Amino acid sequence: MKRPRATGLDVVLDPQRAEASLWRRARFEADVGSRETLFNRYLLLARSVAARHFRRRRAVERGDLEQLAYEGLLQAIDRFDPLQGVPFGAYARPRIAGNVADGATRMTEIEAQLSRRYRMQQERLRTLKIDGGGDALTTLADLVVDLAIGLMLEGTGMLADEDDADARPGAYEGLAWRQTQAALAAALDRLPQGEQTVIRQHYQTGMSFAHIAELLRLSRGRVSQLHRSAVERLRRWLRHHRG
Amino acid sequence: MTLLSDARMQEVVDAVAASDDADLAIVDRGLTEAPDDPRLHFLRGSVLAGIGRPIEALASLKQAVALAPDFTIARFQLGFFQLTSGEAAEALSTWGPLALLPEDHYLRLFVGGLTYLIRDEFVPAVADLRRGMAANVENPPLNRDIQLIVDRVIDIPAPVAATTEASSATSLLLGQFGSGRVH
Numbered sequence: 001m002k003r004p005r006a007t008g009l010d011v012v013l014d015p016q017r018a019e020a021s022l023w024r025r026a027r028f029e030a031d032v033g034s035r036e037t038l039f040n041r042y043l044l045l046a047r048s049v050a051a052r053h054f055r056r057r058r059a060v061e062r063g064d065l066e067q068l069a070y071e072g073l074l075q076a077i078d079r080f081d082p083l084q085g086v087p088f089g090a091y092a093r094p095r096i097a098g099n100v101a102d103g104a105t106r107m108t109e110i111e112a113q114l115s116r117r118y119r120m121q122q123e124r125l126r127t128l129k130i131d132g133g134g135d136a137l138t139t140l141a142d143l144v145v146d147l148a149i150g151l152m153l154e155g156t157g158m159l160a161d162e163d164d165a166d167a168r169p170g171a172y173e174g175l176a177w178r179q180t181q182a183a184l185a186a187a188l189d190r191l192p193q194g195e196q197t198v199i200r201q202h203y204q205t206g207m208s209f210a211h212i213a214e215l216l217r218l219s220r221g222r223v224s225q226l227h228r229s230a231v232e233r234l235r236r237w238l239r240h241h242r243g
Numbered sequence: 244m245t246l247l248s249d250a251r252m253q254e255v256v257d258a259v260a261a262s263d264d265a266d267l268a269i270v271d272r273g274l275t276e277a278p279d280d281p282r283l284h285f286l287r288g289s290v291l292a293g294i295g296r297p298i299e300a301l302a303s304l305k306q307a308v309a310l311a312p313d314f315t316i317a318r319f320q321l322g323f324f325q326l327t328s329g330e331a332a333e334a335l336s337t338w339g340p341l342a343l344l345p346e347d348h349y350l351r352l353f354v355g356g357l358t359y360l361i362r363d364e365f366v367p368a369v370a371d372l373r374r375g376m377a378a379n380v381e382n383p384p385l386n387r388d389i390q391l392i393v394d395r396v397i398d399i400p401a402p403v404a405a406t407t408e409a410s411s412a413t414s415l416l417l418g419q420f421g422s423g424r425v426h
Contacts, residue, residue, distance in 0.1 A: 006399050007363055008359075008360035008361050008362065008363045008364075008365065008368065008396070009326075009329065009331060009360075009361060011360065011392060011395045011396055011399070012326055012327050012357070012360065012392060013327060013329055014327040014328065016295065016297065017297045017324070017327050017328040017329070018327075018328055018329040020297035020298050020328065021297070021301075021328035021329055021330055023298065024298045024301070028298075082298060083296075083298060083299065085295070085296070
């Protein structure tokens with residue numbers, strides 16, 4: 001794979017200082033952006049802890065274990081003292097593992113049996129409830145398009161398929177579908193920052209809205225609102241793209 | 244503002260340089276005598292940076308510049324520290340007043356070169372950094388750090404080493420200490 005060309009900043013960047021700068025801004029200056037950068041930086045650590053737990057005990061779906069790992073990671077970020085000189089990874093790993101183990105034990109059998117994807121879709125649907133202002137058919141059509149956008153976002157390659165399902169294009173994925181999907185992926189970059197973050201964290205990372213709210217220090221209602229307005233914006237752009 | 248006498252200051256600097264692990268306690272003792280001495284805060288920032296405590300190092304460097312805005316080497320190093328921390332906008336803001344230095348002043352040339360570097364304009368960056376080194380007779384250790392940067396820039400687009408030596412390009416060397424004005 002071709003390596004990206006080094007930038008001028010790369011030449012002088014000191015990784016230890018850059019990391020310390022993120023911690024300083026996240027912990028002592030309440031900078032939500034730095035906190036999110038740290039979360040994204042240690043996302044793979046959280047996933048690897050969840051995967052390890054999953055390999056040992058398959059009682060709980062892997063996606064649920066990842067949610068627990070994200071929760072543990074957020075808690076570790078908020079409790080870590082960057083002045084102690086301990087590397088964050090070493091500090092966070094046992095805490096994330098503890099949260100995953102405790103959470104998996106707490107999960108009821110019913111919760112564990114309900115597909116995580118189903119629950120995510122239900123949550124998504126709740127945020128998309130239409131205001132009922134237009135006629136019923138238009139409202140329904142909008143809702144269907146919005147749900148389809150969700151499916152497409154999951155298929156843009158943003159969300160890793162943890163079920164190891166067959167990823168080959170099927171009849172469902174016609175040319176038009178794939179073209180729309182590509183347009184959608186490109187449109188994501190044009191979303192306002194807050195909306196983009198919600199969409200990426202939900203569809204790319206697979207985070208629940210509750211955890212996104214915690215990550216961004218927003219209310220769940222606000223995250224739902226950002227999700228809804230992002231999907232509506234994408235729907236308008238897609239219609240324009242088709243026209 | 245209470246400042247340490249020059250003789251006492253030299254004593255502190257010598258003691259820090261002679262200690263194996265750049266003992267912070269030596270500087271802190273000096274600060275109990277003169278808590279507002281910007282040179283001591285700069286020295287403290289240098290020591291903290293050297294022992295891998297960047298968050299506190301930054302605070303000390305900022306304190307040095309806040310106490311003595313015309314302490315040019317401290318201002319340059321604070322900006323450099325911010326730059327190496329990935330905070331380019333903050334570095335440029337810190338360096339702003341150095342634009343008032345004479346055009347051929349080595350710090351102004353270094354700032355010019357590093358500003359080009361931030362914008363990925365490598366040719367003028369190297370030119371200004373080299374002119375700065377040629378003009379710098381006051382602070383030879385700083386030239387070594389700048390030369391490392393020049394060498395890395397020349398290597399682009401060849402892959403840049405993934406890790407940089409924390410203490411090489413960015414160290415706040417005690418040898419620089421004492422240069423620059425303190426008002």
